[in-house]
Amino acid sequence: MVPPTVAQLDTSVAELVPVRAQVDRITGVYVCTRPFRAAGPRIELEKLGRKAIVHNYGHGGSGWSLSWGSSALAVDMARATGVRELGVIGCGALGLTSALLAQRAGMSVRIYAKALPPDVFSMRASGLWTPHSRICDAQHAADFGDRWETMARTSYAMYQSMLGLPGDPIEWIDGYHLLDAAPAQPSEAVSDEPDYGDLSDRISDLAPNSVTLPVGSTPFQQPVRRFSIMMFNITSYARMLMSDFLLAGGKIVVREFTHPRQLLALPERTLINATGYGARALFSDESIIPIRGQTARLIPQPDVNYALNTSHLSMVPRRDGLLVQVIGDTGNFNNSDLTPDRAASEAAVRQLADIMATMRRT
Template sequence: MSHQELPKVDNKRVIRLIPPVLTQDRIVGFKAGLRPFRRGGVRVEEEKIGNKIFFHNYGHGAGGVSVGYGYSTLAFSKFASKYHDAHDAKKVAVIGSGYIGLFTSLLLRENGYVVTIYADKTIKTSGFSYPDSDDKTLPTTSQIAGGFWVPYGYDFNCTAEVREIHELACRLSFAFFEKTLHHKNMRGVSYKKTVHVDSIDYIKRSVPNGLIKDYEDVKVTFNGVDLIDAHYFTTLLIDGDLFLNDLKQECIRKGVQFVDKHFNTVNEILSLEENFIFNCTGCSAGKLFNDPNVYPLKGQLVAFKPTPGVDYFFRTQIENGAFVSFYPQQDVLPVGLVEQKDDWDPRPTVETCNRIAQNAIKYFEKYNTAPKL
């Protein structure tokens, strides 16, 4: 049992948690990826280039897992409302095979369209990457995400219109994951208790009313002695290694075709046979479509062996200003919270990963009373 309730202190519930066992010898791999931030918010709009009609859907930053289904629904609705009866609209291309590309393809197939995904990166069995990886062996950025359902890390608050779209995308996405959880048709989606020691202002700003459940202020302890003030609530966690593999298989089962193809220029995309193209290329969209507002926020995680009973999300800020956070996935316990702006190298950086690991190891050393595993 990971959550044990103790007598109240200062009229707050006291919850004892099993601490994660974090040691150097328990590190099993690294995860790194470039999250596509866009100044001005997600670009969801139609554009004609040559004789092709593009529907852009990119710029979700660190929020893709949380809002991707909602924005894909909005992009699909724009397309279907205008071109549903067009004679050449039944065959559609999707560029990109992360969350946005897969969600878009699923929506298109469910509504009767013939869909081909063109992408040079696809979902791997595991989202690990290494400093000496090459582009062909790297997973999509979507697969390295921690999967904590909080729709932040992208520009959603720049105008009232963008904020309104953000809230709609949040609700559509959250409902999709809850439906998936209810029907149990894809793995990797679960409700998780969240222990948040530092400020939750960013959560209050980004999450629409009603989507954070069971909120309360509590005290938590890892050793029965030291008490830590914390925010305690329930949200969703999406394990990308499980969910994205199942999402891809669902797309294949419904008839989506996958073609391994890399695009260096828009002209190469224009050579496709499809006249309607959904652009879900993330960071690559900035270069392909000359969008100066796109830049990467590089994220990195260190994956430890899981600790039995550690089934909650945790985040705190430590003395050096860095953050320690972990995400309880099925096969690993990824640890990390780092954003590096304008770093275009998608591979993990040894120095950064070592710093992430040591920060977490040091923080939990004094609490780590769990037996050696």
């Protein structure tokens, strides 16, 4: 006998607190550049004079999601050089996880970075478990698939061990994708981004399946697709990583590098380069393409504990503020402009307000 679907089991109307989507509740508009590489992240060892440089960058929109698995590969390469002291360049998602894993492997670690959290691009991410977001293009997906799956599964397992910690650095939430009530119309906007590789089927066993809910079972006026997803409360999560690193004896040096030869003066013979988009300038890596992303942060609403998205909009209910983002827009690929467009964020918040206005109240 086939078991009933979730939608059939749950006949009550989901009770969801409306978002207070008002432009005067915007506390900030943030822009970052995601470092996309068509072939996937660069995780490899390069010799620089007497130094061994292990590169760990170029994760597109999957930096936090894949950080532990990617850094595990990088640290293994660093350990193979036989050193006991390691330098890590960069203090974002990949730098912190590389440093922590190296410490747990018995190495003495020093981080060098021009900026520390909260002033790094990693802090401007949306905060959802999206391990295949702009991770490679479709042409390279088959060759990259095995390595990606290893990184995704390693990272997922690490995140499961962090559930329930103080500050909820990692938590599971439900989300609702609003389906278009009318047949889709041809879009006038032509995507300027490549066809990205879709590797999600390789880890389909890791997360609960999504389910379509009919009209009347949620407060929304159209059918929705309910999904469950991990969320990173990046403020508390990054603070936890920094604290763990320092408590284990890690050292941090605030320093900016503008040329690889400056790395030769560092005392460590082996370095992990986790500079993200900064590697394009530092190592003249033209394979890194910036993808501009912008989010608006609204005043936190602790009672809003669900994600919401449409084909044009995303809302993530982080503890440090509700993140509202336009999705599916053009002009972001190969765009390194960090100038905030507040008008675009205000328009997104108003669009979210329109959705909230149509919600049924229980």
